[in-house]
Amino acid sequence: MTAVYNNNTADASAEVAVTISIDGADVIVPEGATVLDACNAAGVDTPTLCYAENLTAVNACRLCVVEMDGSRTLIPSCSRPAEDGMVIKTDSERVRHSRKMVLEFLGSGVDLSQADELGTWSEFYGADADRYGPAPARINEPVKIQDDLYIRDYDKCVLCYKCVEACGDDAQHTFAISVSGRGFDARISTEFDITLPDSACVYCGNCVAVCPTNALQFKTEFDLRTVGEWRPEEHEVTTTVCSYCGVGCNLEMHVQDNTIVKVTSPNDHDVTSGHLCIKGRFGWQYVQPTIERGPTT
Numbered sequence: 001m002t003a004v005y006n007n008n009t010a011d012a013s014a015e016v017a018v019t020i021s022i023d024g025a026d027v028i029v030p031e032g033a034t035v036l037d038a039c040n041a042a043g044v045d046t047p048t049l050c051y052a053e054n055l056t057a058v059n060a061c062r063l064c065v066v067e068m069d070g071s072r073t074l075i076p077s078c079s080r081p082a083e084d085g086m087v088i089k090t091d092s093e094r095v096r097h098s099r100k101m102v103l104e105f106l107g108s109g110v111d112l113s114q115a116d117e118l119g120t121w122s123e124f125y126g127a128d129a130d131r132y133g134p135a136p137a138r139i140n141e142p143v144k145i146q147d148d149l150y151i152r153d154y155d156k157c158v159l160c161y162k163c164v165e166a167c168g169d170d171a172q173h174t175f176a177i178s179v180s181g182r183g184f185d186a187r188i189s190t191e192f193d194i195t196l197p198d199s200a201c202v203y204c205g206n207c208v209a210v211c212p213t214n215a216l217q218f219k220t221e222f223d224l225r226t227v228g229e230w231r232p233e234e235h236e237v238t239t240t241v242c243s244y245c246g247v248g249c250n251l252e253m254h255v256q257d258n259t260i261v262k263v264t265s266p267n268d269h270d271v272t273s274g275h276l277c278i279k280g281r282f283g284w285q286y287v288q289p290t291i292e293r294g295p296t297t
Contacts, residue, residue: 020086035077035088036064044090047099047121050160051078052210054273055170058161063102063121066090074098096125103127109137109184111155114214114225137184143222146196149282150208151222154187156215163188163207163216171275176200177207205281209264209274218262231256239266244279247271251280260284 016031022042029038034057039046049061057079065074069087074095077088089095103122107129112118121127144152159179167177176199180189190199208216224230235254242249249272252264263281267274 018082018084018086020082020084020088022088023090029082033082035066035068035075035080035082035086038082038088039066039077039090046077046090047117048078049118049158049212050162052162052267054267054275055162055165055210058165060159060161061102063099065095065098067092067095100125100127104129104132106158108132110158110213111138111153112158112213114156114217115158115212117212139184139187144196145219145222147203148219149203150205150216150218153215153217156213157188158213158215159186159188160212162210162212166206166210166275171206171273172202172204174200174202174204176202203278203282204276205278206275209276209281220261224256224261235261242276242280244283249276249280251276251284253284259288 017028018031018033019026019028020035020038021027022038022044025042027038027042029041036046036048036051046066047063049063050059051057051061051064057076059076059079062074062076064077066077067089068075068080069089077090099121103118103125104127106112106118107122107127112122122129139154141154144154161179164177164179166172168175177188177190179186180193181187190196190201196203205218208218211217214221221230232254235256238253238255240251240253242251250265250269252266253260254262254264263276263284265272265274265276265280272280
């Protein structure tokens with residue numbers, strides 16, 4: 001059986017197509033598609049970290065690597081273009097060992113306690129970061145809380161660069177943040193490490209939306225987690241249209257205990273591609289005013 005990839009914007013039947021083998025099954029994808037696209041078409045669940053469907057792949061994590069016949073090294077499936085005749089193995093011993101090591105290295109230096117997807121993959125591959133020592137290295141800096149919109153926790157940052165991409169060419173074009181420092185001192189920072197309110201940040205929250213480890217998280221979520229009241233399994237998510245302007249951005253209102261706790265947007269929405277402005281992302285407090293109003297006469 002041959003699988004055909006179609007992402008609604010590139011139809012393999014209407015464009016130049018290439019055929020590659022994924023774990024023994026032929027997959028047809030349009031020219032320019034990636035190996036990861038072919039894996040998805042074949043129904044192969046591939047772990048990713050620095051990749052997002054609405055961002056440019058930056059090849060930073062090497063979690064999505066696969067084995068290609070004829071290649072000396074494993075290749076990153078998220079960015080390697082599919083070529084006709086490729087033979088790919090996604091679950092070989094070499095691939096599994098590499099992914100396990102990446103997850104263990106991350107867990108040995110970063111707090112992954114709120115990275116649910118990475119936790120699932122770590123369990124799947126049997127990754128055990130504790131074997132590198134009982135006291136994993138941490139940056140051990142206080143959580144940066146500089147406003148009521150979102151917080152920064154560097155102990156959870158895996159330097160996947162997704163926030164930098166969302167702040168830059170891929171979405172906001174603000175370029176308020178970038179990588180600063182070297183080695184273990186590397187972190188995502190504003191220019192000269194100035195505070196967010198004094199930086200170029202426009203508080204669109206697109207960096208928060210793409211963060212895979214909760215190093216960036218909504219202040220509402222952070223406050224609820226602090227008191228042990230964050231219960232995402234109970235959230236009701238309602239999709240609506242932002243009321244601030246006529247662009248038509250879709251909003252996903254996450255509600256807990258009849259209270260909006262955060263707002264996201266669908267990555268596949270034609271208008272937003274998952275990205276919002278400050279009004280759509282954070283301007284929902286008017287729906288649930290905290291000031292108790294007395295009876296009117």
